[in-house]
Amino acid sequence: MIAEIIAAGSEMLTPFRQDTNSLFLTAELNDLGVQVAFKTIVGDNLDHLTAAAAIAIGRADIVLFSGGLGPTQDDLTREAAAAALHLELHPDPAILTALYKRFAARQIAMPPNNAKQADLIDGATLLENKNGSAPGQYLDTVVNGLRKIVILLPGPPKELKPLFAEQVKPRLAATLPPRFLAKRQLRMALIPESQVDARTAPIYTQYPDVETTILAHSGEIQLHFLCAKPTLAQAQARVDQLTERIEAEMDDAIFSSHGESLEDIVLLNLGLRNLTLAAAESCTGGLLSQRLTAIPGSSRYFLGGAVVYSDALKTAFANVPPETIATHGPVSEETARALAQGIRLRTGASLGIAITGIAGPTPGTGPDADKPIGLVYIALADANHTHVKQLHLQGDRERIRHWSSQHALELIRQHIL
Amino acid sequence: MIAEIIAAGSEMLTPFRQDTNSLFLTAELNDLGVQVAFKTIVGDNLDHLTAAAAIAIGRADIVLFSGGLGPTQDDLTREAAAAALHLELHPDPAILTALYKRFAARQIAMPPNNAKQADLIDGATLLENKNGSAPGQYLDTVVNGLRKIVILLPGPPKELKPLFAEQVKPRLAATLPPRFLAKRQLRMALIPESQVDARTAPIYTQYPDVETTILAHSGEIQLHFLCAKPTLAQAQARVDQLTERIEAEMDDAIFSSHGESLEDIVLLNLGLRNLTLAAAESCTGGLLSQRLTAIPGSSRYFLGGAVVYSDALKTAFANVPPETIATHGPVSEETARALAQGIRLRTGASLGIAITGIAGPTPGTGPDADKPIGLVYIALADANHTHVKQLHLQGDRERIRHWSSQHALELIRQHIL
Numbered sequence: 059m060i061a062e063i064i065a066a067g068s069e070m071l072t073p074f075r076q077d078t079n080s081l082f083l084t085a086e087l088n089d090l091g092v093q094v095a096f097k098t099i100v101g102d103n104l105d106h107l108t109a110a111a112a113i114a115i116g117r118a119d120i121v122l123f124s125g126g127l128g129p130t131q132d133d134l135t136r137e138a139a140a141a142a143l144h145l146e147l148h149p150d151p152a153i154l155t156a157l158y159k160r161f162a163a164r165q166i167a168m169p170p171n172n173a174k175q176a177d178l179i180d181g182a183t184l185l186e187n188k189n190g191s192a193p194g195q196y197l198d199t200v201v202n203g204l205r206k207i208v209i210l211l212p213g214p215p216k217e218l219k220p221l222f223a224e225q226v227k228p229r230l231a232a233t234l235p236p237r238f239l240a241k242r243q244l245r246m247a248l249i250p251e252s253q254v255d256a257r258t259a260p261i262y263t264q265y266p267d268v269e270t271t272i273l274a275h276s277g278e279i280q281l282h283f284l285c286a287k288p289t290l291a292q293a294q295a296r297v298d299q300l301t302e303r304i305e306a307e308m309d310d311a312i313f314s315s316h317g318e319s320l321e322d323i324v325l326l327n328l329g330l331r332n333l334t335l336a337a338a339e340s341c342t343g344g345l346l347s348q349r350l351t352a353i354p355g356s357s358r359y360f361l362g363g364a365v366v367y368s369d370a371l372k373t374a375f376a377n378v379p380p381e382t383i384a385t386h387g388p389v390s391e392e393t394a395r396a397l398a399q400g401i402r403l404r405t406g407a408s409l410g411i412a413i414t415g416i417a418g419p420t421p422g423t424g425p426d427a428d429k430p431i432g433l434v435y436i437a438l439a440d441a442n443h444t445h446v447k448q449l450h451l452q453g454d455r456e457r458i459r460h461w462s463s464q465h466a467l468e469l470i471r472q473h474i475l
Numbered sequence: 476m477i478a479e480i481i482a483a484g485s486e487m488l489t490p491f492r493q494d495t496n497s498l499f500l501t502a503e504l505n506d507l508g509v510q511v512a513f514k515t516i517v518g519d520n521l522d523h524l525t526a527a528a529a530i531a532i533g534r535a536d537i538v539l540f541s542g543g544l545g546p547t548q549d550d551l552t553r554e555a556a557a558a559a560l561h562l563e564l565h566p567d568p569a570i571l572t573a574l575y576k577r578f579a580a581r582q583i584a585m586p587p588n589n590a591k592q593a594d595l596i597d598g599a600t601l602l603e604n605k606n607g608s609a610p611g612q613y614l615d616t617v618v619n620g621l622r623k624i625v626i627l628l629p630g631p632p633k634e635l636k637p638l639f640a641e642q643v644k645p646r647l648a649a650t651l652p653p654r655f656l657a658k659r660q661l662r663m664a665l666i667p668e669s670q671v672d673a674r675t676a677p678i679y680t681q682y683p684d685v686e687t688t689i690l691a692h693s694g695e696i697q698l699h700f701l702c703a704k705p706t707l708a709q710a711q712a713r714v715d716q717l718t719e720r721i722e723a724e725m726d727d728a729i730f731s732s733h734g735e736s737l738e739d740i741v742l743l744n745l746g747l748r749n750l751t752l753a754a755a756e757s758c759t760g761g762l763l764s765q766r767l768t769a770i771p772g773s774s775r776y777f778l779g780g781a782v783v784y785s786d787a788l789k790t791a792f793a794n795v796p797p798e799t800i801a802t803h804g805p806v807s808e809e810t811a812r813a814l815a816q817g818i819r820l821r822t823g824a825s826l827g828i829a830i831t832g833i834a835g836p837t838p839g840t841g842p843d844a845d846k847p848i849g850l851v852y853i854a855l856a857d858a859n860h861t862h863v864k865q866l867h868l869q870g871d872r873e874r875i876r877h878w879s880s881q882h883a884l885e886l887i888r889q890h891i892l
Contacts (some may be wrong), residue, residue, distance in 0.1 A: 071501065071510070071513075071514065072501060072505075072688065073499070073502035074498075074688060074699075075503045076493065076495075076498060078493075081490050081491075082490070084488065084489060084490045085490035088489075093486065094487075094488045095517070095520070095523060096515065096516065096519060096527070097487075097488065097514065097516040097518055098514070098515050098516075099512055099513065100487050100512070103512070103514060106513065106534075109495070109534065110513070110810075113530060117523075128686065129747075163693065170544035174518065177655060189550075193518040223721065227612065269866045271489065271491060273491055280681065282491075336788075337782070339761070341768075342763035342765070342768075342777070343761075343764050343765055343767070343768025343769070343773075343777075343780065344650075344756070344760075344761030344762065344763070344764030344768065345761065345765045346760070346761070347760050347761030347764075347765075347784075348760055348761035348762040348764075351758075351759075351760025351761065351762075351782070351784060351876075352760070352876070353837070354837060355837065356760075357785065358783075360760075360784060361781050361784055361785040361787070361788060362760070362781065362782040362784035362785055362788045362792075363781070363782050363788075364779065364780070364781050364782070364792065365761065365764040365768070365780050365781070365782065366779050366780040367764075367768060367773075367777060367778055367779035368774065368778040368779055368822075370778070370822075370823070371778060371779045371780075371822060374765050374821065374822070375779075375792060375821075386805060387799070390561070396704055402748065404789070404792075405785075405787075405788060405790065406787070417682050418771070419853060420771060420772065420773050432519045432635050440670070450652070454773055455769070456769065459768075459769070
């Protein structure tokens with residue numbers, strides 16, 4: 059069974075807007091064992107939309123439309139789908155009544171255009187939309203001797219997602235061959251994708267029945283595993299076996315095996331060991347603190363810290379001796395060490411983390427004038443030791459800052475382990 | 476002239492990856508007066524890709540392919556486009572030689588698959604790819620009596636963008652009717668989209684020859700204006716006239732009329748008035764500082780500050796009297812005021828900004844226990860006054876934090892004006 063997704067809406071043919079519903083729909087369809095073979099994006103033009111619908115009905119078993127179900131003249135999906143199927147539209151009396159009631163409750167006369175939202179393709183089932191006025195439609199039919207399932211969904215993601223989950227997925231699951239899926243995810247920080255692939259490919263290629271996807275984000279690699287079997291136990295056993303072998307190979311590099319973010323894991327580990335953390339940030343300017351405090355409940359383990367962008371603040375908030383900065387420069391092992399120790403002392407945290415570096419695009423000044431853009435020092439201080447890591451990062455300001463915060467989080471995680 | 480963009484690649488039919496090249500290509504084509512009428516995303520399957528190519532060549536004047544030009548078996552765009560056009564592929568000797576030389580320089584024998592990158596559709600012009608090994612192709616031909624322009628582009632954005640800009644756009648511009656475009660952009664913070672539309676629609680609807688697009692981002696509204704005329708002066712005059720009238724209507728609400736971000740504008744205004752800024756952040760946890768320091772050169776006007784997530788740090792880094800916190804709570808007008816004044820004094824900045832609030836999802840504790848999630852205080856202190864703003868923000872933690880930082884930036888901007 060292959061599917062095509064048609065996103066209807068002229069705004070998605072501008073440089074400003076993109077179809078995102080299809081990512082959600084693809085994940086849901088894959089769960090049901092259905093591959094998406096085509097995606098088409100088409101504007102609010104009846105001829106274009108009808109032609110696209112006819113092509114999709116010709117080449118796919120399941121056709122999903124998103125958008126174009128509202129009350130305006132630009133909402134043409136019902137008409138286009140019906141025309142492509144050579145079927146007619148007739149108003150559904152119950153929906154029509156519900157629409158009139160909806161407006162009556164607001165003491166407004168219903169504009170005549172709205173009535174078209176009750177138009178149903180002959181033979182289709184209406185899908186109630188709890189989060190908007192335009193209902194969806196589900197049609198299981200035969201075209202030229204072939205079974206075709208045609209599904210009309212509203213465009214706004216907040217309407218489409220619950221409507222699909224509650225009313226479309228169960229219908230499709232009941233009609234498609236049963237399928238039991240197991241999924242796992244492993245996440246690693248700061249390792250090149252090529253290295254992860256070189257070390258894990260010899261393992262995952264032995265599991266051709268498990269679909270392995272490697273995704274590289276900025277400073278993070280995710281391995282996604284997906285397996286379908288006649289029973290859930292069989293699927294789960296295969297995925298777990300593969301995951302275990304990859305965990306053994308990649309070992310400490312894996313920070314999460316159940317989807318948690320690096321920030322989640324750092325905070326979780328601080329909590330488990332009853333530790334608190336404070337940060338002194340220079341080149342990252344609050345990015346590390348912002349990432350940690352984005353997690354609900356972080357206040358129990360992350361106390362806060364200082365954004366010591368200026369040299370004076372490095373002294374005022376983190377006790378860095380001015381002569382350390384004058385001699386070695388703000389971007390130096392010595393300054394990083396003093397920052398981590400200083401912020402720890404000043405805040406009373408168990409651990410102090412510090413980041414100082416040259417994020418560019420302008421070079422450093424004074425004692426830092428000859429240092430390269432991308433030079434970053436990360437320091438982590440506890441009561442006994444201070445560990446400093448020197449980095450040479452590539453890329454633009456945004457990338458250098460993000461990778462610096464990523465290295466800081468990973469340094470904390472490794473230290474606690 | 477209408478265009479279709481075909482993105483080739485099975486990875487874009489997964490839940491993980493999306494075509495983004497088409498946003499860039501759409502903007503570039505619109506510049507040339509070409510509307511994009513269809514976008515198709517298709518996998519690495521010769522039948523599917525050939526069928527999609529044939530449909531596109533049938534319904535569009537210009538067909539752009541992105542991706543599928545590499546050396547692997549999955550790279551099928553050349554074959555599919557040639558088949559759909561009923562044309563043949565022949566290797567280009569110069570490109571073939573260049574490919575052999577490229578591998579020889581690395582002292583590797585060229586794998587035979589790579590030779591297919593030199594295959595050229597009969598009649599097409601090769602487009603040199605300075606950033607990768609797969610060249611593009613440009614074909615201006617006639618199919619069934621209609622002129623068709625078919626363009627093959629490499630998939631990686633870093634290859635596609637310069638190749639399009641340097642080699643495709645000039646070719647299209649030379650062959651399409653001349654068109655002179657003027658563009659402007661106005662940006663506003665913290666105003667509801669409906670209000671902007673209600674106030675500006677009576678003006679912009681008087682300019683049907685100017686295309687107006689309203690985009691709502693989180694806490695920001697952008698108005699984009701685009702006008703095409705026989706001369707640049709005519710186009711510019713219309714856009715400037717409309718922009719001026721909207722500026723007069725929206726007045727101070729507009730923070731930027733040449734595309735600058737709110738952070739840019741705040742830093743620019745600090746610089747113009749020779750002011751410095753420091754921040755004390757509680758619920759935003761570094762987000763405001765991070766946004767400001769993301770701008771190159773921000774260190775001249777933004778000194779840094781403190782992430783005062785814990786109550787103790789509010790006292791230690793920003794001189795908030797413990798009894799203020801005990802009496803009024805960390806989330807209170809009094810604490811916000813003390814934070815702004817304290818961080819200003821402790822850092823020696825001209826202006827101190829403070830943010831304290833309940834970002835949720837867990838409610839406040841102690842004196843804050845009865846305060847609602849979304850209650851946020853922003854305070855701005857200069858040498859003479861401290862202004863405090865109380866907000867009731869809606870939404871989840873991420874939204875409340877982002878809007879808080881947005882309100883803080885807007886408060887600074889309005890204060891400096």
